[in-house]
Amino acid sequence: MINSSAGVTMAAGCSPWVWWSVLVVTVASAQEDHQQGFLGHLFARLSDLPVIGNFLRADVHPIYRPLVRQFHPRIGNKESELIDLCFDELGCINTHDDFLHPIHRPLNLPPNRREEINVLLTVHSREDKEGTVVEAVNVSQVLNTSFSPWRKTKIIIHGFLETNTETWMWDMVRALLVYGDFNVVTVDWSGGSQALYSQATANTRVVGLEVAHFINWLKDNLDLDPGEVHIIGHSLGSHTAGYAGERVSGLGRITGLDPAEPFFQYMPPSVRLDPSDALFVDVIHTDADSILNLGAGFGLRQPVGHLDFYPNDGRSQPGCDSLRRVPLTALTDGASLYEGLDAAQKELVACNHFRAPKLFTDSILSQCPYLAFQCRSYSRYLNGECVRCGEDGRHCARMGFHADTWPGGNVSSVSSFYVSTSAGPRYCIYHYRLMLDIAESSSMMSALRGNLRVAFFAEDGSVRDFDLTPEAPKTFSHGRRYTFFVHHYDDLSASSEALIQWTYKTDIFNPMSYCLVFCDTVFPLVRLTFTSVDSIVDDRLRDSEVTGEPREVLMCHQQGLEVVRIASEATVKVVSSPHCLATVTSHERNATHLLRHHNRTTGLLDAGLASLSSLFNMNLV
Known part of the structure; x- marks a missing residue:
């Protein structure tokens, strides 16, 4: 593996005569001692080359050294040479053993020279939107720009192969x-x-030094407050931001946009972005299918911040599985066709990886809150089990630009924060939890199987429809509560009425589901509890005493009856009214009484047959 990468490395930047020299050197390295003086001089010359030189001077994990010894001749005391590398006024970096791992980082290259990397800083403001360039080797040029130390400062760092x-x-x-x-x-x-x-991974350390030097110079010469500085990095730029944060005391915030996985995942904090790099570190993971697990992901899965967001589980992002999105991106992204085409090629090559900066940018001006919830697993989040912020509000947070409003401050999260987004170009969606309470029944059928749809009325009178059983008919047992977690582009938090449509379906593997004589296919709904999950954010902003619990709207029978009986293939309206609270109390009392007299034998038989049916996983209508 290392031999192959070595060949690629040298092929990328070397002319044929250099290749021939390396081959001669490799073969001649086994010759007699009288040749060592010439070879040592030749190796010293080769080590100064931009590409081969870095490879020859690289540190390799001890487990691989016997395999690559012929490609890594020792020039003087190479080990001590790599301990400290200094870059003028930027300071020095240490290349200790933290930067080597037999799997995650087997090769530790020294960075290129500062002049080769040639960091340029472009200062933008409302007075100078196009920006003015400042050379990192001469940061005093910032005095000739519109930069003001009294403003908050945002620093954006790109990733691999970018400008x-x-x-x-x-x-x-x-x-x-x-x-x-x-x-x-x-x-x-x-x-x-x-x-x-x-x-490039090695070069990020020098870029981090340059950014840190820029911030510290502004602090020392213009009284800039580092706490008002926010660094935003994508991919390798995320870890670059971490290296800068190590050198800036009191840096305010770092946002990592899908931090790069290769050479960083599961490495020590000194190697990658971590919570100690700034007062607040938030991370958005969008491409976390590990390359080591034969996935195609470029981003790391490991939590590395105070807040780690995993939109759509941090893996496959909506719309990225279709090439139809590429021409749409060319038309919608950027301010010109040229910019749109640039975005489209990124969408084609690494759609998931570049979704993170798109989500962050959209969150800046979006009225939709991008509210994410702390949960032990993505499946539990999808089941609506984690849509509470908790008494202190720490169990939910806004993903993206407004993540710093999280009340947890710089306390590291103990689990992941999940949120659902769309395929865009409107990425943020509103989330709703629906809870349906089914009434008890005295009939022989202890369960009903069918399809269920719910539609809510928006403020403008339009109807927004949700299919609660999109994949297959679902079995509903009497006397139970069922929870659904759905989302939509529109804010339906003001909805107080809904339409419910029920269609009964027979299960051929469960004779108890056949409706012949002694049966009832009516869906007996007691109440629908509608919760606009994202409204928690607005409540907390309006009322500091809100406990972080979402608002629940109870909908029941229009005339106040205890049960809404929905016949198969019928649609019935439920509304929010004071009767619903009385219905809750009465139903709970009656349900307890009926449960004591329920035919347990029939229920067990029905459950067994339903389980047999589920084994076949048939979607029959």
């Missing part, structure tokens, strides 16, 4: 300047990013 002309960066700059009067600084390190990935 600061990326469409997602321009979109983010524009949205930030619309939202607030910020200094927005984009970091161009294309001199170091447009290399082989292993080399």
Whole structure:
């Protein structure tokens, strides 16, 4: 594996005569001692080359050294040479054993020279939206820009193979300047990013030093408050932000947008982004299918911040499985066709990976809250089991730009935060929890099987429909509560009426579901509890004493009857009214009485036959 990567590394930047020299050196390394002086001089010359030189001077994990010894001749005391690497006024970096791992990081390359990476900083503001370039080697040039130390500062860092002309960066700059009067600084390190990935990861450490030096210079010379600085990094840029945060005391915030996995996942905190790099670190994971698990993901799964968000489980993002999205991106992203085409090619190659910066940018100006909930698993989140913020409000948070409103501050999260998003271009959606309480029944049928649909009335009178059984008919047992977690583009939090449609379906593997004589296919609904999950955010902003529980709207029979009887293939309206509270109390009392006299034998038989049916997993209508 290492031999192969070595070949690729040298092939990428070396002319044929260099290749021939390396081959001669490799073969001649086994010759007599009288040749060692010439070879040592040749190796020393080769080590100064931009690509081969870094490879020859790289540290390799001990487990692989016997395999690559012929490609890694020792030039002087290579081990001590790699301990500290210094870069003028930027300071030094240490290349200790933390940066080596037999699986996650077998190769530890030294970074390129500062002049090769050539970091450029472009300062944008409302007065200078196009921006003015500042050379990192001469940060005093910032005095000739519109930068103001009294504004909050946003610093954006791109990732692997990119430049600061990326469409997602321009979109983010524009949205930030619309939202607030910020200094927005984009970091161009294309001199170091447009290399082989292993080399680019090493170069991020120098870029981190450059960004830290820029912030510290502003602090020392212009009284900039580091606590008002927010670094936003994508992919390798996320870890670059972490390296900068290590060198800036009191840095306010770092946002990692799908931090890169290769060479970083499960490495020590000194190697990757971690919560100690800033006062607040929030991370959005969108491409977390591990490459090591034969997945196609570029982002890491490991939580690395105070808040780690996993939209759609942090894996396959909606719309990324279809090529039809690519031309749409070309038309909707950016401010010109050129920018749209640039975004479209990213969408084609790494849609999931580039979804993170899109979600962050959309969250800046969106009225939709992007509310995420802490949950032990994504499946439990989808079941609506985690839609509470808790008494202290720490169990939910807004993903994206407004994540710093989280009341947990800089307390590390103990589990993941999940949120659902759409395929775009409107990525944020509103989430609703529906709870249906089914009445007890004295008939022989202890369960009903069928399809259920619910529609809510929006404020403008339009109807928004939800299919609660989209994959197959569902079995509903009498006397039980069923929870559904649904979402929609529109805010339906003001809804107080709903239409419920029920269609009974026979299960051929369960004779008890046949409706001949002694049966009743009516769906006996006691109440529908409608919860607008995202309204928690608005409540908390309006009332500091809100406990973080979502508002629940109870809907029941229009005339106040205890049970809404919905015949098969019929649609019935339920409404919110004071009668619903009385219905709850009465039903719970009657349900307890009926439960004591329920025919247990019939119930067990029905459950057994239903289980037999589920084994066949038949979707019959």
